[in-house]
Amino acid sequence: MPNRNLTPDELVKAGALLNEIRTRLHALSAGDSAALFAYRRKIAKELQYDERGGPNERRLLKAQVRERQGGKCAVCPHPLPEKYAVLDRLEAMGGYTLENTRLLCVDCDTRIQRERGYR
Numbered sequence: 001m002p003n004r005n006l007t008p009d010e011l012v013k014a015g016a017l018l019n020e021i022r023t024r025l026h027a028l029s030a031g032d033s034a035a036l037f038a039y040r041r042k043i044a045k046e047l048q049y050d051e052r053g054g055p056n057e058r059r060l061l062k063a064q065v066r067e068r069q070g071g072k073c074a075v076c077p078h079p080l081p082e083k084y085a086v087l088d089r090l091e092a093m094g095g096y097t098l099e100n101t102r103l104l105c106v107d108c109d110t111r112i113q114r115e116r117g118y119r
Contacts, residue, residue, distance in 0.1 A: 003092050053096050061096055062087050065103045074102035075112070081105060088112070 006014060021043070029036035052058065065087065071079055074088070086109040087101050094100035104112070 051095075058087060058096060061098065061101065062103065064098055065101055068098070069103055073105040073108050075104055075108040078105055 025036060025039050025043070028039055053061070062085065066080060066085070069080070073080055073085075080103055084106055086104045086106060087096065088104050088109060089096060090100050090102065
C-alpha cells in the first residue's frame with residue numbers, strides 16, 4: 001500500500017509547525033550555532049525513534065526476524081550478513097514489528113529500492 005501523502009491544507013499546517021519549531025530552536029540556541037546544531041540533532045533523532053524505535057528495540061527485532069528467517073535473506077536464498085542486513089517494513093505505516101518486517105541482504109534491498117524508484 002502506498003504511503004499517505006498530506007493534503008495541500010495539511011502541507012500548509014506542517015509548514016507552519018516547522019517554522020514554529022525553527023523559531024523556537026533559534027530562540028533556545030540564543031545565537032550559539034553549536035547549540036542550534038545539537039538541538040536540531042536531538043529533535044531529529046527523537047522523531048526518528050518515534051517512527052522506527054530506538055537502537056535496542058531494532059537490534060532485538062532484527063535478531064528475532066533473523067531467527068524466524070533461518071538466517072537467510074527473505075528474498076534470495078543467500079545467508080544474511082552478520083552486519084548491515086536491512087530491516088525492511090512490508091507496509092511503512094505498519095511500523096517496525098515482528099509481523100511487518102523482514103530482513104534483506106544489501107543487494108536485494110538495493111534492487112528493491114531501485115524498483116520502487118527510491119534510489
